[in-house]
Structure formats: C-alpha cells, structure tokens
Amino acid sequence: MRLSTVILPIHRWSKGQKVWQHAEELGFHAAYTYDHLTWRTFRDGPWFGAVPTLTAAAAATQRLRLGTLVTSPNFRHPVTLAKDLITLDDVSDGRVTLGIGAGGNGFDATTLRRSDEEPWTPRERADHFDEFVPLLDQLLREPSVTYEGRFYAANEARNIPGCVQRPRLPFAVAATGPRGMKLAAQYGQAWVTTGDPKLYEAGTPEQSVEAIRGQLTKLGTACESIGRDVGELDKILLTGFTPDRPLQSFDAFVDFAGTHFALGFTEIVIHSPIPDSDFAADEKVFERIATEGLAQLGH
Numbered sequence: 001m002r003l004s005t006v007i008l009p010i011h012r013w014s015k016g017q018k019v020w021q022h023a024e025e026l027g028f029h030a031a032y033t034y035d036h037l038t039w040r041t042f043r044d045g046p047w048f049g050a051v052p053t054l055t056a057a058a059a060a061t062q063r064l065r066l067g068t069l070v071t072s073p074n075f076r077h078p079v080t081l082a083k084d085l086i087t088l089d090d091v092s093d094g095r096v097t098l099g100i101g102a103g104g105n106g107f108d109a110t111t112l113r114r115s116d117e118e119p120w121t122p123r124e125r126a127d128h129f130d131e132f133v134p135l136l137d138q139l140l141r142e143p144s145v146t147y148e149g150r151f152y153a154a155n156e157a158r159n160i161p162g163c164v165q166r167p168r169l170p171f172a173v174a175a176t177g178p179r180g181m182k183l184a185a186q187y188g189q190a191w192v193t194t195g196d197p198k199l200y201e202a203g204t205p206e207q208s209v210e211a212i213r214g215q216l217t218k219l220g221t222a223c224e225s226i227g228r229d230v231g232e233l234d235k236i237l238l239t240g241f242t243p244d245r246p247l248q249s250f251d252a253f254v255d256f257a258g259t260h261f262a263l264g265f266t267e268i269v270i271h272s273p274i275p276d277s278d279f280a281a282d283e284k285v286f287e288r289i290a291t292e293g294l295a296q297l298g299h
Helices: 013-026 050-060 078-091 122-141 178-187 205-225 250-263 283-296
Strands: 002-006 030-033 065-071 096-100 144-148 153-158 171-174 190-193 234-238 267-271
Touching (some): 013 030, 030 050, 030 267, 078 096, 096 122, 122 153, 122 171, 122 178, 171 178, 190 205, 205 250, 250 267
Parallel strands (some): 234 267
C-alpha cells in the first residue's frame, strides 16, 4: 500500500512551496491537488490554479509524484489540457498522474456557463466524460490528432514530443457508476473513489465499507467485460468523504487503512491539514501517520 496526500491550492507560493516540499520530506508517495476554480467552503478565500501549482511543485521537489484529484470536463477541454499535461510531465521528469472524473454540480461547475444555462445533469456529465477520456488518451499518445465529436473537436492538434512517461502519463479514473467504471477499466491505470457520498453525514463506517466493497465488485465486472484483469489497476481511496475519521488519531488511521487495504486498495490519500476547515487535523498526528502509519501495517 502507498500513502499520499492532497494539498489544496490555497497558499501563496511563498508558503505553498514549503507545504509541497514538506510532503516530500515526510515520504508521501504522491501529493495531489483539486482541479477546481474554487471549492465549497473555500469559495471566498484564496484558490490558485491546479496546473501552475503542480508545475511549481514539480520544480520544487525531486521524488514526489504529483497529480490532480480530480480534473473534469467542467473546466477543461481535452486539446488544451493535453498540452498542459505534456508540459507538466516534462517539467516533473515523468512524475505526473492525472486524476480525472466526470465532475460534480458544485457552484463552480456553472462558472463557464451563461446565466441562462442550466447545470449539466448527471447524464450530460457522463456523456461529456465518455467523449473526453478517449480523446485525451489519443492526444497524449499521438503526435497529431484530428477529431470531430458531439462535444469536442481537434484539428491537427499536435503534441510533440509527447509525454515523458510512455505511452502516456497514467490516468486515475474516478468513477462509481457503470459508464465511469467502463472508462476506468478501458483507459485507467488506477481507479479512484471517495466512497458513497450518501453515507457521509448519516452513515456508519461499516455501511461505508460495504458500499465500497460493492464499488470494487462493479469495477471487477467492468474489467471482466473487456477481458482485463482488475488486478492491473491501482485502487485509490481519497479520504475525508466517508463516515470514518482516520485523522482523528494515529490508531484510527491504522484501523482505517488496514480495513481498506484488506478490501484491495493500493493507495490511501489524506488531506494536508487546514486549520478551521473541513480538513482540520492535528499536524503532529498527520506527520506521524505519514512517517509511521504504513510501517504499523507491515507495509
């Protein structure tokens, strides 16, 4: 199992650089950030762009993998995103993982829409995602792409020299529904979940485990349907959205991580503490988890 962290892009770089470097010093496998225009309770505070932040982090670190959790069609076009990712993969010398999902319906999901436009429905988000992922895959693999689809177009979109990582940088596909699971099975090097959001407020940890077990079963079915071994995919759990409180104490994390490792997860992601927020946590507990947590599990 691997342990990673999320660093929200809320700090001016004079401070943010130290947070990313500290994550590397603590030994995290990867550090991710959200690719939003802003997010929920942080909407009235500082929030910087994901790709520039990750590019700066690439220059400020040496070993740490970097990525998004997650990028979505809400804010991105495959052609321009591919160019940004190839550049980021080059600057980082092949340390980038793209976390990608269909997106949600948060308030910033409509920032690029006209005032008379309705937010995308879940089906519309899935429709865009169905076209977005295969096109992005092609753009990152091939030097020149021409494509015309229902939502996206590319006219001799050139991406030379391509990714440092071959045949392209890895995709970690966030999905819980059948269409997203199919994309994860076909295009993903990893699958991402946050658990069942319906259980966050009123559910129990036991209910959450069963819901996640069901998601893993669906992922296995999706892989089987295309003849792929589900064991080829890493399974990533982004914490903070289940009824559990794994950062409440070191022992709480060890219990949580052990339970989810037994389910088949290969990577757990915890949020870097942010005081007075949904992600408040004791910094000392966070640091102990980073340095001792996996060893306690024998990993």
